[in-house]
Amino acid sequence: MRSVQFLALAMAVATSEAVFQGFNYGATKVDGTVKTQSDFETEFNTAKNLVGTDNAFTSARLYTMIQGGTTNGPIEAIPAAIKQKVTLLLGLWASGGGMANEIAALKSAIDTYGEDFTKLVVGISVGSEDLYRNSQTGVEANAGVGIEPSELVDYINQVRSAISGTTLSGASIGHVDTWNSWSNSSNSAVIEAVDWLGFDGYPFYENTKANSIDDAKSLFDTGVANTKAVAGNKEVWITETGWPVTGDNQNLAVASTANAKQYWDEVACPLFGNTNTWWYILNEEGASPSFGVSSSGDNTTPLYDLTCKASSSSSSAAASSNTGLAAEKSGFVSSAAPASATGSSSSSASGSASDASSSDSSSSSGSASGSGSASPASSASASVTGRPSTKPKASKSASASASASASATGAASTSSGSSTSGSGSSSSGSGSSTSGSDAASGSGSSSSSSTSPSSSAYTGSAARVTGSAAGALIAALALAFTF
Helix, strand or coil: HHHHHHHHHHHHHHCCCCEEEEECCCCCCCCCECCCCCHHHHHHHHHHCCCCCCCCCEEEEEEEECCCCCCCCCHHHHHHHHCCEEEEEEEEECCCHHHHHHHHHHHHHHHHHHHHHHCEEEEEEEEHHHHHHCCCCCCCCCCCCCHHHHHHHHHCCCCHEEEHHCCCCCCCCEEEEEHHHHHHHHHHHHHHHHHHHEEEECCCCCCCCCCCCHHHHHHHHHHHHHHHHHHHEEEEEEECCCCCCCCCCEEECCHHHHHHHHHHEEEHHHHHCCCCEEEECCCCCCCEECCCCECCCCCCCEECCCCCCCCCCCCCCCCCCCCHHHHHCCCCCCCCCCCCCCCCCCCHHHHHHHHHCCCCCCCCCCCCCCCCCCCCCCCCCCCCCCCCCCCCCCCCCCCCCCCCHHHHHHHCCCCCCCCCCCCCCCCCCCCCCCCCCCCCCCCCHHHHCCCCCCCCCCHHHHHHCHHHHHHHHHHHHHHHHHH
């Protein structure tokens, strides 16, 4: 037991010293079919080998622990990550009543894959935009089912209890939501319960404001700053953001490869190597709008140049691109970090909307994604419209495979999002969270300060870790083996 505890401590220390960079991955494809291990392996391999990124995308954010087609079987992204050596930001879908199955799948994954799995975990997200969907804005946007903050806190505590005494006991636990949900005082208990806050934001959907591509950086930074303002000394991770290459316009926001490239240069590049960031998204072939940086899950040639030019503010780390998994695993962003980043919705419904991606709504403008859950938490004025989504609708209900959770995960299908599964409701495009899938709004980052495309030359996540992560891991392991 002591060896397990010290191993968990060693991994926690190593993780806290590194910076992670990756994409969001839903449990289903855009057409709604369930992804298998081979599908995840293909996507993970493509992400790692994207031209112009120096093999930097070595982390994956998931929305559910449940494999589609099962009640509580572990998602097959796990064995794929083990094979591809990709770190994981785990997700447990919280809305819709399936938490017992999510936790059962998490426990099963620990028992089935052991340390090969747990050493890859950089954190655990309990829920995705549940508070947004539970807000008045989310309800008006028919974003799907959300939950009360008290219920979410209970789920967070259940997850902590479930991993206690295992090799995941040292994993940090957080929640992903929009800035206006985080800044809503009625949700403060959730901030107290988590170790870090995940930020989802999409300036593209802030269609009640000036939201042209030239305004995007400022909107993003405002959202992140608002999130950091309530985070205290807790880290803020950028869990979803992006700009579409195709699709309908939202007020002044125009979907195009040129604008997606500008957003990448001004928002993404300053984040990479400085702040834990999971971009939306690797591929959304067939979706409208489509936020994918690649035309297909196996095409390593991006739709636009992903090279980040080095700059004086570069994220240190650099070092070698392959410092080792531990190094690769690192990187938490501290809420203290530069206030900038934030994504999305500066006004109200920020992130969510983006998360909206989960929902179908394509046009939907105005309000944001959110859930249609019953008691709205106050908060949010509706300004962001959710992004049409590529997440599947999956009803989180029982039987269906994977229990909606899987569906929650995400994914794909642009269409839908059934309200139950938390998937984004079709209606306003909002959605976000629901399908838990990829959607997402992404988020701000610590470094948003600079607008230059730069910030950091790609060095590969591991390298980015800068020597401290590797040193921390060695020291922690030495301490563990001492016992």
